[in-house]
Amino acid sequence: MKFLISNDDGYLAPGINALAATLARFGDVVVVAPERNRSGASNSLTLDRPLSVRKAPNGFFFVNGTPTDCVHLAVTGLLDFRPDMVISGINHGPNMGDDTLYSGTVAAATEAFLLGIPALAFSLASNAADNLPTACHAVEKLVERCLQKPFNLPVLLNVNVPDIPVDKIEGISVTRLGRRHMAESVIKTVTPRGETVYWVGPPGSVQDAGAGTDFHAIANNRISVTPLMIDLTAYDQQDGIKTWLCS
Structure with missing residues (x-):
């Protein structure tokens, strides 16, 4: 098994080092x-x-670009092999609900999926990231399952893991994305030079965290596995738009 790993926290992040060490048990990384x-x-x-592209002393390649750049370069020219699977993470912080649209962690996996390679994105659902071994445990479980029953077609799975000890995990749930309220207002500050600058505010509170959502799974100490798709077409609006254009 040949794995390509990427992330959005950078090649020095503890999460990607833990992920690489975990996957080394299963194949080439x-x-x-x-x-x-x-x-x-x-x-x-x-x-x-x-x-x-440069190579760090530990053998990791690092790129002066985005997570999508990293996977695209690796698959389309940098590597002399095609990965069997791409795994992104382990992210420090959750990637659930609307946040997946902005996530570089999910984007790295998405690029692999678009290139026809099964891909998983792993996030530890707390910025503290105190329980990386729990996320590594989730990686092991899902990769073992992938090896036992390989996918017939490329899939894109977004995995969020509660930031709690392994023995507190209550299981795994297949989920859908929840929803947040609108983000908080931007934060306006003034630099020492008197220039007004703006920081993007924190994400909004959770709006849809009902049963079946990724938010609900994490709140109940369960690993959330959400299958994602890329087709953004609003099929239920097509007839209405046709009528609107032609009337």
């Missing part, structure tokens, strides 16, 4: 990750400049 934290980069590709 190559890490291609951003040179610095690129959280919130979403699915952006760098098209306005060339990208450089």
Whole structure:
């Protein structure tokens, strides 16, 4: 089994080091990750400049680009093999509900999925990230299952793990994405030079955290596994838009 690993926290993040060590039990591992934290980069590709790839002393490759850049470069030219699976993470902080649209962790996995490779994104659902062994346990369980029963088609799974000790985990739930309220207002500050600048505010509170959602699973100490798709077409609106255009 040949694994490609990436993330959005950067190649020095504890989560990606823990992930690489965990996956080394199952096969060959190559890490291609951003040179610095690129959280919130979403699915952006760098098209306005060339990208450089360097190799760290531990063997990890790091790129001066986004998580999507990392996977795209690795699969389409950097590596001399095609990965059997791409795994992104382990992210420090949750990627649930609407947050998945902005997540660089999920974006790295999404790029692999678009290139026809099964992909999983793992996030530890707390910024404290005190329980990386729990996330590694989830990685082991899901990869073992993938090896026992390989997917017939590429899949994209978004996995969130409660930031609690392994023995407190209550199981695994297959979930859907929940929803948040609107984000909090931007934070306006003034620099020492008198310039007004704005920080993006924190995410809004949870609006839809009912049974079956990723938020609900995490709140109940369960690992959340959400299968994702890329087709954004609003099929139920197509007839209405046709009528609107032609009337």
